[in-house]
């Protein structure tokens with residue numbers, strides 16, 4: 326069906342198979358780069374992993390040595406007729422190969438923590454997700470209504486936005502010490518940092534989205550007799566809902582970026598603590614596994630939100646009628662038909 | 671220029687004259703008194719006074735920028751006046767209200783509501799019960815011939831269909847006057863023709879007064895009882911023309927002498943002889959542009 330059509334059409338649409346192909350490529354490409362750097366020796370491999378220390382006193386088996394040092398020592402040994410060391414080219418420990426990370430990925434869920442009292446990976450993750458959830462929820466509880474009010478009424482815009490604009494330039498982490506002093510060392514100050522990092526942006530972003538609402542819709546509603554309250558709840562809110570929803574998806578992504586900072590505050594916890602511990606033990610495979618898991622969580626949750634969005638906003642152009650929607654519509658129509666039947670009777 | 675021997679646009683057949691005297695004996699719906707509107711320093715409307723009678727169909731024409739939209743928006747309450755007043759059935763209006771329906775040139779259906787819900791909007795916010803508004807909305811949708819689409823969303827409709835829903839939505843509120851600002855301006859010629867006869871059909875069956883802004887002189891003559899011609903520089907009412915074409919109207923009248931006479935008069939008023947000369951000629955010379963002409 327897409328045969329003969331070009332791949333590069335400005336503002337065009339791609340067929341679903343093509344979208345899927347590109348989705349795979351977008352992940353396969355970085356993975357390929359990583360694999361090449363890891364497995365093809367002459368691309369990078371600045372170190373040598375010692376197989377046989379030979380006559381060098383400070384070489385040990387499996388130690389990683391700079392390639393130049395390795396060569397220099399071997400040259401010395403060759404000159405003095407000593408036992409030459411052997412080794413294979415290697416990358417630094419902080420760049421594990423894909424398969425090592427894949428193994429770590431699996432093992433990180435199955436190996437117990439090194440020390441008693443430390444958390445398993447999934448427990449750390451769960452703690453992080455909770456911090457994000459509460460921080461984002463509290464931010465939205467205040468940020469969404471305030472943003473909508475600011476976008477709708479210049480009064481609210483003038484009375485809040487200058488201050489919000491002023492505050493949002495203060496980096497959220499700067500409030501860390503204060504948050505700990507006020508809220509203790511556990512989850513509360515972390516939630517507060519997520520809140521501070523999200524809230525001020527949220528107000529401004531949502532106010533802007535609200536202002537972009539087509540004013541002719543508002544005017545049409547006014548000529549139909551809508552009062553202020555009705556305008557707000559029956560025109561502004563549904564009118565911006567699609568954009569608002571997408572704003573929230575982006576803001577949620579930002580909240581994740583504040584997570585790492587938030588978790589450093591007070592008693593270090595969650596996924597950040599896990600990553601730091603693993604880095605201290607120099608188990609970089611686990612570090613990568615954890616970072617990738619964050620990516621997977623973010624990516625899948627965004628996909629899920631995207632899917633939900635398409636279910637709840639059926640009036641969007643180009644939205645295919647989904648199964649759920651079809652069921653909802655059928656129910657709506659059948660209740661309608663019974664109503665008409667009753668009216669006719 | 672006109673070589674045809676046209677009657678004066680002021681000549682009215684006895685039936686048409688009788689229609690107008692009946693029209694003017696009807697109660698006043700809209701009374702605009704000495705309306706002024708100034709944007710910054712630019713006077714858009716200057717001392718505009720006009721009266722519209724119940725069930726009248728009045729069109730507003732005039733050169734671009736003469737303030738047609740501004741006038742309609744002031745009547746709708748979407749724009750403030752600088753001075754003067756607008757009376758709807760004797761009460762002064764200052765804010766938008768459901769007694770004045772409006773259909774805009776752009777499509778202003780609520781995209782998140784189905785056709786039926788769009789038409790129900792005004793009824794529901796006016797405090798009618800959902801069941802009542804639904805059955806009433808159905809009747810209006812029926813009237814504009816879109817029953818099959820009552821559960822469609824606006825993006826699934828053509829431009830003409832959208833405007834029909836917009837008309838149904840405005841009329842469902844039972845307004846005293848329906849204000850229309852170039853509602854068919856974005857439609858193609860054919861759809862436009864159909865919409866015009868639709869509108870006349872609806873107007874015949876509903877007790878509503880219509881004020882209709884247009885650029886299209888044929889459209890204005892075809893639809894109106896009277897045509898308000900606005901002028902610019904300085905802003906003024908140039909004339910209120912009583913259209914001498916008898917009703918019911920049909921497209922066969924487009925070449926009738928009364929129709930042509932009215933059109934000639936409108937053109938004279940809007941384009942004017944002096945303006946045609948003032949048109950600056952382009953300085954560029956198109957390749958052999960003159961060859962075919964001379």
Ligand SMILES: Nc1ncnc2c1ncn2[C@@H]1O[C@H](COP(=O)(O)OP(=O)(O)OP(=O)(O)O)[C@@H](O)[C@H]1O
Nearest residue numbers: 709710714732733734735736737738739740741885
């Ligand atoms: N909100 C506004 N602010 C400033 N000037 C305005 C505003 N609205 C209209 N005007 C000015 O008022 C004049 C009349 O505008 P209006 O839109 O009423 O003209 P119009 O007759 O409807 O024109 P058109 O036929 O092109 O639709 C224009 O010169 C315009 O620049």
Ligand SMILES: [Mg+2]
Nearest residue numbers: 738739740851
């Ligand atoms: Mg206009």
